Amino acid sequence: xxxxxxxxxxxxxxxxxxxxxxxxxxxxxxxxxxxxxxxxxxxxxxxxxxxxxxxxxxxxxxxxxxxxxxxxxxxxxxxxxxxxxxxxxxxxxxxxxxxxxxxxxxxxxxxxxxxxxxxxxxxxxxxxxxxxxxxxxxxxxxxxxxxxxxxxxxxxxxxxxxxxxxxxxxxxxxxxxxxxxxxxxxxxxxxxxxxxxxxxxxxxxxxxxxxxxxxxxxxxxxxxxxxxxxxxxxxxxxxxxxxxxxxxxxxxxxxxxxxxxxxxxxxxxxxxxxxxxxxxxxxxxxxxxxxxxxxxxxxxxxxxxxxxxxxxxxxxxxxxxxxxxxxxxxxxxxxxxxxxxxxxxxxxxxxxxxxxxxxxxxxxxxxxxxxxxxx
Numbered sequence: 001x002x003x004x005x006x007x008x009x010x011x012x013x014x015x016x017x018x019x020x021x022x023x024x025x026x027x028x029x030x031x032x033x034x035x036x037x038x039x040x041x042x043x044x045x046x047x048x049x050x051x052x053x054x055x056x057x058x059x060x061x062x063x064x065x066x067x068x069x070x071x072x073x074x075x076x077x078x079x080x081x082x083x084x085x086x087x088x089x090x091x092x093x094x095x096x097x098x099x100x101x102x103x104x105x106x107x108x109x110x111x112x113x114x115x116x117x118x119x120x121x122x123x124x125x126x127x128x129x130x131x132x133x134x135x136x137x138x139x140x141x142x143x144x145x146x147x148x149x150x151x152x153x154x155x156x157x158x159x160x161x162x163x164x165x166x167x168x169x170x171x172x173x174x175x176x177x178x179x180x181x182x183x184x185x186x187x188x189x190x191x192x193x194x195x196x197x198x199x200x201x202x203x204x205x206x207x208x209x210x211x212x213x214x215x216x217x218x219x220x221x222x223x224x225x226x227x228x229x230x231x232x233x234x235x236x237x238x239x240x241x242x243x244x245x246x247x248x249x250x251x252x253x254x255x256x257x258x259x260x261x262x263x264x265x266x267x268x269x270x271x272x273x274x275x276x277x278x279x280x281x282x283x284x285x286x287x288x289x290x291x292x293x294x295x296x297x298x299x300x301x302x303x304x305x306x307x308x309x310x311x312x313x314x315x316x317x318x319x320x321x322x323x324x325x326x327x328x329x330x331x332x333x334x335x336x337x338x339x340x341x342x343x344x345x346x347x348x349x350x351x352x353x354x355x356x357x358x359x360x361x362x363x364x365x366x367x368x369x370x371x372x373x374x375x
Contacts, residue, residue, distance in 0.1 A: 071098070073100050202228070203227055211232055256284065319340070
């Protein structure tokens with residue numbers, strides 16, 4: 001393993017002055033070290049990876065210096081367009097360091113949603129003609145890779161990537177880890193929603209801890225899993241999946257369990273939902289102000305008015321809740337119109353939280369069979 005501080009100092013000493021990106025569990029020690037050691041004006045946790053490339057480009061245009069963008073390899077999907085049409089050497093030629101967590105690495109057990117992404121990560125970089133190094137866990141070799149990266153940037157004025165496997169960075173604990181004050185945990189809030197929701201309703205849950213908690217709570221209460229779609233990947237798209245179902249089956253109650261980081265990642269979905277106004281859709285955002293599944297790095301959600309944004313987008317019934325009683329009252333209201341419910345919850349999850357035992361394909365077919373059986 002290498003120390004996050006060693007990697008950080010090697011980059012800063014070569015002129016990197018700005019850091020942005022979306023946190024990843026494989027990079028959490030590095031992200032935590034950045035948060036603790038650089039001024040907040042020079043480190044922005046972006047709403048999505050494409051936005052991070054744009055921020056990095058703006059920094060370079062204003063300063064002439066080299067930015068760094070970090071992400072999970074799933075984020076390459078969001079970043080591909082600005083990498084090719086903005087940063088590429090044949091367009092604006094924006095130099096930057098990319099640090100990419102390699103989930104789904106060949107030969108390493110990982111979750112289903114990471115396997116395909118892991119297979120094609122390096123292929124994508126090669127197709128985009130972005131040179132990369134598989135970051136070494138040996139300090140001397142890593143130092144040589146860093147030198148090679150900056151020689152490339154000096155020669156081409158174009159991006160260079162570091163692909164980071166599991167356990168490359170030694171553990172580092174975030175010191176600036178501010179607690180979010182809230183009455184409920186996320187799991188307690190989800191349990192309240194599951195208990196109160198219409199019996200025929202279907203649930204679309206966002207990626208990460210929320211879907212794992214939905215699965216575990218179904219097991220706990222013996223509810224079965226046929227009414228749930230666990231959006232284990234595709235962060236930020238659960239609400240669009242829910243909209244697609246709600247529009248096709250207007251007689252079916254559809255409940256989307258979303259997260260604050262996911263909503264921020266693709267906030268345009270709120271506008272699409274608000275314009276269509278499906279009467280049968282309840283959009284519930286569990287706001288803990290953190291990217292909880294990948295290390296607890298903060299989001300900007302506590303500093304903005306998500307219910308106000310939903311209202312402006314066209315949601316009809318809008319609530320902000322903090323207690324179980326407030327959440328229950330919002331859920332039990334006689335809704336016959338598009339509804340948005342923000343639930344303020346604490347960071348963190350229980351240590352023994354399990355993972356779904358069914359495959360994504362099994363989950364999909366069980367839900368489709370349930371919906372089809374209602375016809």
